[in-house]
Amino acid sequence: MIIKSFKKLIRIFKFANEMAKYDLKMSDIRVYVKLDSYLAEWLVHEHGGIPVAFPKNSYENDVLEMSLTLRPKNLDDDGDGPGEGKIPIAVPYFKYKNVKSYNYLPKNGQLAIQKSIRQRFMMQLWRDLHKFGNIGKQRKELIFAWMEAHGITPSDTNWNTLAKIYQRRQDVYRKQRKMAKNTVNEPLET
Numbered sequence: 001m002i003i004k005s006f007k008k009l010i011r012i013f014k015f016a017n018e019m020a021k022y023d024l025k026m027s028d029i030r031v032y033v034k035l036d037s038y039l040a041e042w043l044v045h046e047h048g049g050i051p052v053a054f055p056k057n058s059y060e061n062d063v064l065e066m067s068l069t070l071r072p073k074n075l076d077d078d079g080d081g082p083g084e085g086k087i088p089i090a091v092p093y094f095k096y097k098n099v100k101s102y103n104y105l106p107k108n109g110q111l112a113i114q115k116s117i118r119q120r121f122m123m124q125l126w127r128d129l130h131k132f133g134n135i136g137k138q139r140k141e142l143i144f145a146w147m148e149a150h151g152i153t154p155s156d157t158n159w160n161t162l163a164k165i166y167q168r169r170q171d172v173y174r175k176q177r178k179m180a181k182n183t184v185n186e187p188l189e190t
Contacts, residue, residue: 025092026091027090027091030089031105031110032088033117034110037085037158038158040087041151043117044087046150046151051089052088054092056092063112063113065094067113068105069105070101129143129146139163140159
């Protein structure tokens, strides 16, 4: 009886040891993604510096795992390396993909990562500023304060970009509320 439970305990430890290998550790492999300057500054600030390392079980890491491929043999131009406006992203080790071989991020993978980063940015901007309600006259000061709090250079160009993003999101929100209000007030057909 004791020997059986001891063997079971050893199997559990071996399994835990095996699974610990797949705890999301970062490799020394980097992929480079081109982002707008305000987005790059926000991303670096939110994820603690360069290279950017996404959290374990994040959507971005799932996209990386799915998108990384073998480097094409006929790839002459090394356009996927470091460059102006490109942010290095640390590639974690994956359970089912060897990143030493699968370390090329094709265009569609880059677009998916860019879209995901942009979406997270817009969600955070909306969540943080929307709680103030109709920010009207204080808009300029609030957006500048938000930029400073999130590591974005407080420039007029960045402010205009963020104000437009916020305004578009606010317009969508108002339309959705108006539509919901109209559908609630309509009588049900019998």
